[in-house]
Amino acid sequence: MRVLGIEGTAWCASAAIHDTETDEVFIESNAYEPDSGGIHPREAAEHMSEALPEVIDTALAHAEDDADPGGIDAVAFSRGPGLGPCLRTVGTAARAVAGSLSVPLVGVNHMVAHLEIGRHRSGFEDPICLNASGANAHLLGYHDGRYRVLGETMDTGVGNAIDKFTRHVGWSHPGGPKVERAAADGEYVDLPYVVKGMDFSFSGIMSAAKDRYDEGVPVEDVCFSLQEHVFAMLTEVSERALSLTGNDQLVLGGGVGQNDRLREMLVTMCAQRGVDFYAPEPRFLRDNAGMIAVLGARMLAAGDTVPIAESAIDPNYRPDQVPVTWRGTPAPSPGPTDTPTNAESNTGATAGLTPIDRRGAEATVETVADDRVRKRRVPKDYRHPALDATLRRTRTTLEARLLHEARRAGVPTPLVHDVDVPNATLILQHVGTTDLADEITPDRVREVGAHLARLHRAGIVHGDPTTRNVRVGGDSPLLIDFGLGYHTGHVEDHAMDIHILAQSIQGTMTDPDPFVAAAESGYAAVGDADVLDRLRTIEGRGRYR
Ligand SMILES: C[C@@H](O)[C@H](NC(=O)OP(=O)(O)OC[C@H]1O[C@@H](n2cnc3c(N)ncnc32)[C@H](O)[C@@H]1O)C(=O)O
Numbered sequence: 001m002r003v004l005g006i007e008g009t010a011w012c013a014s015a016a017i018h019d020t021e022t023d024e025v026f027i028e029s030n031a032y033e034p035d036s037g038g039i040h041p042r043e044a045a046e047h048m049s050e051a052l053p054e055v056i057d058t059a060l061a062h063a064e065d066d067a068d069p070g071g072i073d074a075v076a077f078s079r080g081p082g083l084g085p086c087l088r089t090v091g092t093a094a095r096a097v098a099g100s101l102s103v104p105l106v107g108v109n110h111m112v113a114h115l116e117i118g119r120h121r122s123g124f125e126d127p128i129c130l131n132a133s134g135a136n137a138h139l140l141g142y143h144d145g146r147y148r149v150l151g152e153t154m155d156t157g158v159g160n161a162i163d164k165f166t167r168h169v170g171w172s173h174p175g176g177p178k179v180e181r182a183a184a185d186g187e188y189v190d191l192p193y194v195v196k197g198m199d200f201s202f203s204g205i206m207s208a209a210k211d212r213y214d215e216g217v218p219v220e221d222v223c224f225s226l227q228e229h230v231f232a233m234l235t236e237v238s239e240r241a242l243s244l245t246g247n248d249q250l251v252l253g254g255g256v257g258q259n260d261r262l263r264e265m266l267v268t269m270c271a272q273r274g275v276d277f278y279a280p281e282p283r284f285l286r287d288n289a290g291m292i293a294v295l296g297a298r299m300l301a302a303g304d305t306v307p308i309a310e311s312a313i314d315p316n317y318r319p320d321q322v323p324v325t326w327r328g329t330p331a332p333s334p335g336p337t338d339t340p341t342n343a344e345s346n347t348g349a350t351a352g353l354t355p356i357d358r359r360g361a362e363a364t365v366e367t368v369a370d371d372r373v374r375k376r377r378v379p380k381d382y383r384h385p386a387l388d389a390t391l392r393r394t395r396t397t398l399e400a401r402l403l404h405e406a407r408r409a410g411v412p413t414p415l416v417h418d419v420d421v422p423n424a425t426l427i428l429q430h431v432g433t434t435d436l437a438d439e440i441t442p443d444r445v446r447e448v449g450a451h452l453a454r455l456h457r458a459g460i461v462h463g464d465p466t467t468r469n470v471r472v473g474g475d476s477p478l479l480i481d482f483g484l485g486y487h488t489g490h491v492e493d494h495a496m497d498i499h500i501l502a503q504s505i506q507g508t509m510t511d512p513d514p515f516v517a518a519a520e521s522g523y524a525a526v527g528d529a530d531v532l533d534r535l536r537t538i539e540g541r542g543r544y545r
Pocket residue numbers: 009010011081082083110132133134135136157158159160162163174175176177180254255256257258259260285286287
């Protein structure tokens with residue numbers, strides 16, 4: 001089977017032929033390079049109109065040259081997300097070619113294509129995907145017929161954030177490769193570091209980077225530190241997603257994935273965690289029609305074609321909207337990687353308390369006495385040592401303080417018996433019998449919603465209230481792991497806490513709605529209505545900018 005793929009969501013006019021017999025992927029691309037500034041939607045669309053016919057002709061000619069000339073079985077095209085004027089040009093071209101060859105049309109989600117190309121090339125069964133592209137940044141995991149968004153940028157895409165900084169210093173588009181080159185001669189300076197559960201944001205770090213540059217910090221140092229912070233954030237949230245879902249494979253997608261330092265960090269994190277990692281070669285990372293043709297072929301084989309009359313493009317097409325028709329019955333979930341490993345060999349637990357020996361995303365937690373656990377934030381080899389030391393120290397201090405303050409606000413948490421900041425270690429009361437994720441009920445989630453509202457009333461956010469950061473088995477669920485918490489009275493920060501809880505439920509459960517509704521009703525019973533209103537705004541934000 002041979003599929004013609006057509007791509008043109010923003011800057012790259014591209015056509016490809018995927019031959020499923022040989023697995024060969026022929027790609028022909030023509031990049032739009034703005035004279036000044038960033039991508040102008042109108043100019044980009046003009047580029048598509050000019051360049052697409054040529055790249056499509058070249059791809060079709062390649063198919064003609066083959067042993068079996070002319071045999072194209074379908075035309076797959078990027079249906080979204082992307083710039084509307086560009087997508088319309090791509091859609092028109094795809095319909096015209098499909099019509100003239102009398103073959104079916106396949107409408108491909110560009111973001112899912114960035115993920116599936118890594119899955120296809122690696123042969124991984126069920127990976128988490130970090131997509132690090134220009135207009136997007138998110139973590140996807142497959143669950144029950146859909147790709148779920150486990151975490152994503154709360155403002156701009158990662159490439160666009162970097163490109164905005166390079167525009168500020170007067171460098172031409174695209175900025176990512178220039179930052180990578182300049183970083184080779186740079187030294188570390190402190191910048192903001194913002195992760196919220198598995199979500200993250202770039203606006204603070206980007207304005208700080210511009211300020212440092214304006215203050216006279218050498219541009220090489222700013223570039224080096226930008227990479228160290230931004231890519232450590234992406235690596236950290238990837239590890240959090242692996243820990244939450246229990247998956248043991250990670251693939252990378254998107255144009256920023258061409259960056260050596262990002263790939264190095266992901267390789268190091270996965271090796272330290274014992275997880276398989278795969279990054280496709282650069283021609284499949286940056287925008288390209290090869291990934292559209294490859295996913296198009298899988299969709300075609302599943303009968304997932306679209307009639308011309310229904311083939312409208314969608315500039316805001318989210319990956320979690322796509323019914324995943326081409327994956328068979330999912331492999332049984334491997335189970336969380338942080339389940340006890342040597343429970344039996346551990347002694348000293350009192351009746352009712354199972355000894356613990358776990359590795360979360362950040363820390364190891366082990367039973368050290370009848371009713372005590374030691375939580376140690378282990379050094380992360382992927383992070384710059386200065387950033388690593390700062391994060392482990394500040395999170396340990398914050399966690400100890402906020403656990404205490406939360407309890408005073410009426411929210412059950414473990415007692416803190418000892419704090420050793422230089423070693424990033426806490427001795428905590430052993431609480432609960434299992435994580436909420438393992439024994440989730442709507443009633444328990446409702447109580448967690450109410451606990452979050454109590455925290456917020458006391459001016460605290462948890463920062464990472466996933467279903468693995470709640471312990472159950474006693475009277476009321478207990479909140480643990482306050483390392484990403486902080487003091488704030490902002491409605492937006494409070495709404496983010498509920499968003500993170502909801503995302504962890506939606507990312508891992510087959511029928512999440514009753515649980516999410518329970519979380520909100522628990523919150524509503526104690527907290528401010530404003531917060532739930534803001535939650536709707538957060539959920540409704542189109543983040544493809
Ligand atoms: C919707 C679609 O149009 C969009 N595509 C896109 O953003 O192009 P992509 O090829 O995936 O990524 C381009 C980005 O990738 C960055 N980039 C390229 N090489 C880089 C490098 N060596 N280091 C860092 N960033 C790099 C560029 O600066 C640019 O921001 C997307 O996937 O979000």
